[in-house]
Amino acid sequence: MNTANHASAPSSARSRGSVLGRHVHTGRPVRLAWEEGRLTAVAPAGETELDAEAAATFLAPALFDPQINGFAGVDYQRDETEPAAVAASLRALARYGCTRLLVTFISDDWDRMLARLQRWRAWRREFPELRTAIAGWHLEGPFLSTEPGYCGAHDPRSMPDPTPEHMAALREAAGEDLVLLTLAPERRGAVESIRAAVRLGIRVSLGHTNAGTEALAAARAAGATGFTHLGNACPQQLDRHDNLLWRVLDQPGWQVGLIADGVHVSPPLFRLIHRLRPGPTLWHTTDAMAAAAAPPGRYTLGWLELEVGPDRIVRQPGRSNFAGSALTPVEGVLRAAAMLGRPWRAVWAASSIHPAGWLGIDAGLRPGNRADFCAVRVDATGRPRKLTTWRAGEQVGELALDELR
Numbered sequence: 001m002n003t004a005n006h007a008s009a010p011s012s013a014r015s016r017g018s019v020l021g022r023h024v025h026t027g028r029p030v031r032l033a034w035e036e037g038r039l040t041a042v043a044p045a046g047e048t049e050l051d052a053e054a055a056a057t058f059l060a061p062a063l064f065d066p067q068i069n070g071f072a073g074v075d076y077q078r079d080e081t082e083p084a085a086v087a088a089s090l091r092a093l094a095r096y097g098c099t100r101l102l103v104t105f106i107s108d109d110w111d112r113m114l115a116r117l118q119r120w121r122a123w124r125r126e127f128p129e130l131r132t133a134i135a136g137w138h139l140e141g142p143f144l145s146t147e148p149g150y151c152g153a154h155d156p157r158s159m160p161d162p163t164p165e166h167m168a169a170l171r172e173a174a175g176e177d178l179v180l181l182t183l184a185p186e187r188r189g190a191v192e193s194i195r196a197a198v199r200l201g202i203r204v205s206l207g208h209t210n211a212g213t214e215a216l217a218a219a220r221a222a223g224a225t226g227f228t229h230l231g232n233a234c235p236q237q238l239d240r241h242d243n244l245l246w247r248v249l250d251q252p253g254w255q256v257g258l259i260a261d262g263v264h265v266s267p268p269l270f271r272l273i274h275r276l277r278p279g280p281t282l283w284h285t286t287d288a289m290a291a292a293a294a295p296p297g298r299y300t301l302g303w304l305e306l307e308v309g310p311d312r313i314v315r316q317p318g319r320s321n322f323a324g325s326a327l328t329p330v331e332g333v334l335r336a337a338a339m340l341g342r343p344w345r346a347v348w349a350a351s352s353i354h355p356a357g358w359l360g361i362d363a364g365l366r367p368g369n370r371a372d373f374c375a376v377r378v379d380a381t382g383r384p385r386k387l388t389t390w391r392a393g394e395q396v397g398e399l400a401l402d403e404l405r
């Protein structure tokens with residue numbers, strides 16, 4: 001890979017640069033150039049311009065994750081979490097290929113959730129690094145199903161019915177920011193609330209729900225567009241004739257999210273859902289919590305005490321359900337590819353441009369877009385070996401992929 005950073009001073013290292021490699025989607029030689037954090041050119045290059053390293057390097061849009069609850073030992077749900085720790089976790093996230101995320105807050109007392117959101121917004125205004133990485137906010141709850149299995153690790157005691165007033169308060173707390181709300185459409189008042197949310201520019205996804213077909217269709221008609229981590233937040237045992245999975249997969253139009261760790265959704269189900277939903281209506285997430293990119297041990301997810309063993313699975317001690325994952329973004333790509341038996345390049349979009357596009361962000365490699373991209377160096381067999389990530393034109397991390405399982 002040829003890299004040239006034409007910086008006039010170290011402090012402006014992000015001001016200009018260019019890089020040569022192969023486009024992740026086409027495999028054809030391409031030169032990316034950027035200035036002041038934005039791509040200025042994504043131009044075809046000649047095969048002869050590539051040296052050996054550039055010829056073995058694929059350039060791809062950086063990964064984008066709509067559901068991150070914490071990362072690298074930092075729990076985003078805790079009130080004592082400091083912005084400096086958040087910034088460190090975002091740097092770690094970038095090292096694993098993800099430069100933009102929706103910071104996700106799980107069910108809690110509603111006023112506390114809004115206060116948390118406002119505190120984080122103030123940090124985001126104050127700290128440029130948070131501003132660059134945090135694309136918006138995902139409130140997963142509190143308007144979820146309280147039924148056992150469907151509520152997952154969320155506390156059913158802090159789950160009111162949604163109202164249009166809740167939506168107005170959320171919009172006020174979030175200002176103009178991008179907000180995604182995951183709710184259960186069978187809750188009383190859900191349809192009016194979804195309508196109110198969508199009018200206020202809040203994106204609505206369904207999840208932690210046991211909604212019937214009609215409630216799903218009514219939510220769709222009211223403007224809900226997504227489904228959060230399908231295949232999870234439901235009981236281990238489901239009715240073989242009629243269950244939430246069949247109902248959602250039977251309806252067109254949902255942007256379906258899947259946790260791509262090979263544990264939350266079994267590989268056969270993962271493959272089946274991909275066969276039913278090929279293309280941009282499917283996206284992958286890590287649903288990462290603090291244990292991602294951190295050693296096995298005990299971690300929190302808000303008030304929950306969780307355990308992560310050497311298998312990297314996040315468990316509530318004494319219970320069978322999972323609570324978030326310890327998956328990192330680039331591992332998600334590699335595990336999705338392994339489950340699907342497809343090249344990693346073919347699944348990259350599901351963790352980058354698909355979720356971003358659903359949320360209205362063009363994260364593709366195009367002039368004018370932010371210079372957020374990954375360079376993936378492969379070996380002679382095509383196996384990814386090294387990941388280098390740029391965020392807004394600044395190189396933010398390098399990772400040996402052999403470190404990953």
Ligand SMILES: [Zn+2]
Nearest residue numbers: 140152229233
């Ligand atoms: Zn969840």
